[in-house]
Amino acid sequence: MAIRKIGIIMNGVTGRMGTNQHLMRSIVAIRSQGGIPLPGGDTLLPDPILVGRDEHKLRALAETHDIERWSTNLAECLANPEDEIYFDAQTTTRRADALRAAIRAGKHIYCEKPIATDVSTALELAELADHAGVKHGVVQDKLFLPGLLKLKRVIDSGFFGRILSVRGEFGYWVFEGDWQTAQRPSWNYKKEDGGGIIVDMLCHWQYVLDNLFGRVTSVSCLGAIHIPERVDEQGQKYTCTADDAAYATFQLENGIIAHFNSSWAVRVYRDELLTLQVDGTHGSASAGLRECKVQSRVNTPRAVWNPDVPNPIRFQENWMDVPDNGAFDNGFKAQWELFLKHVVLDTPFRWNLYEGAKGVQLAELGLQSWAERRWLDVPLLTGSKED
Template sequence: MTDRVVGVAMNGVTGRMGYRQHLLRSVLAIREDGGVRLPGGGRVLPEPYLVGRSAERVGEVARRHGVERWSTDLDAVLGDPGVEVYFDAQITSAREAAVRSALAAGKHLYAEKPVASTHAAARDLAKLAQASGVSNGVVQDKLFLPGLLKLRRLVDSGYFGRILSVRGEFGYWVFEGDWQPGQRPSWNYRAEDGGGIVLDMFPHWHYILENLFGRVRAVTVRTATHIPERRDENGEPYTATADDAAYGVFELDGGAVAQFNSSWAVRVDRDELVEFQVDGTHGSAVAGLRECRVQHRTATPKAVWDPDAPDLADYRSQWQRVPDNQEFPNGFRAQWELFLRHLATGEPFGFDFASGARGLRFAEAGLHSAATGTRVELDWEDEA
């Protein structure tokens, strides 16, 4: 089998995520290593074509990394027959229109999540992509990180017995921008620009729950805007109109209950910025982005509650670290490689626009629950 070069239009690579994870650590790294090996021989090599609104910024990125083709004219790039794939890592509010243009041009699609600002729009994109026959994928990077891969290994092995609960803790303190600059862009805190921690993080929680533990059947969520005023990139004050924290309870197929806290207004007392604790009848695990620790029922100590005496137990020392046992590539790169292999061979790729639409439906259910104070049931039978 001969090598195949795939032209990839990459929109949004001047942003932090698009530049570091998708361009630098994924597409350029794959190209530098000679492409993705294919079964039966040969390789598929991505050839980036950078797109952006600022000629100065996108041109500087192209020159820095020796990328020959770049442009600020998306329509012209989509009209190039050498471009097979359109990738989007723009601000969420700009993504849908660009993806629709790429669909109209007959390009294969790969996009950051969420693929659109609403579930209805994301579902429509999924149906259009399916009808047009183009390959389509949504970034679901957390599934490819070492900690989650180790957790999947445990789930698949039956280690937990019957899974009872999943608890997720995510977040860190994002500076308000007055005495220290904020480390996230200001649009994240404006609902009118597609901001909010629910829209940002709930699609992640959905694909983790769906792929590792089962479909979500009901959602109960409380949101908050704990920091009502922040300062933008120019130091100007603005009103935060989007949620910066969300506290959710999710009921899963099989009876397990998941409880996730997500906050940009919390100080970290965890080993990693996100951790998931899974408790089952036969054992428990705590997984972060990189590490995973376990405690089997045969090694579970007998804890005794006594508020009148000091507790001398070192609980964390009673857990066992799960070994790596394999090489873990960058999570974003791993999914890029799967998508490129899918393009070249047609082998299944399970992270399509339909899965992205389900993530948005889950997020919207959380926002509806928070707005109405109700428990929202989810029926997935009518979902694409």
């Protein structure tokens, strides 16, 4: 009955996602619950060191969350053999060099996506990690959302019959920064800094489609810069050079058609910021971040197009809630716990750097499709560990 500490170098945790999801709601939460129970009665306790460029932010973050260690010197951190894992939540353009250094230092790798700015670098990182014999994983948080976990349960039950199509709506209005503060950092809207919603969100849609519905075999994508000028964190106007909306259609290997609208320039008129509608021959489902509703073919109302009379059908009343049937933990925390057990116990963890490379590949092809205004095939990645 011993406490086993595991050192984690957490780089980039002063950013919004790194602070909120990975530090506060994952590592701090795991520490607050007393750690992760291991077989035999031992407990695994994360021992993080916070790394970044801003000494004041790091010190304040560490003090707020009762974390003893922080540093602005990544090289010194990587040299410490007590820290077994390197985690990266920096901006994408800084990620590859830091991951290479961590792999050379023999650290197990866990990182945010996109794992790189191009697919060749993404595959290089995966191969480097394999050759070094270190374990590696990529954050794929949408798979752990309660709504999508319920949707997966519906899929596995055979409820849909033959699945025909998937329609995804994601996004919200990000304020321009002039009369209200923007909810996203300014680098998200600068292509030169690795920004853009295609790079960001097509990585997500790749693993959602791949894990729930089937492999993407072709893509057509149209991007847009709907808001051409914004105001940054210092109150300065800047020109947006990266897309803030993406309209993408995917063909899957099993004939399913998927279409996702992703936008940071859309006002929400739906139940949640992300909704997926799945239609099949025997039934349909609508899933969000937390909820999932279904409609079977026997509950499907007979809709008739007649704009000359008031609509007699309240369509949403014919859908039923999928029950929780259990408790759902924070998705980032759940995946952190799986990765930590993977490192310590060698339990399975399929979301590795090769899986992350597939997301980079789809984003890269999405940008190419937009530039060339055409459909593109999505080839199997050379060296990737396809199931």
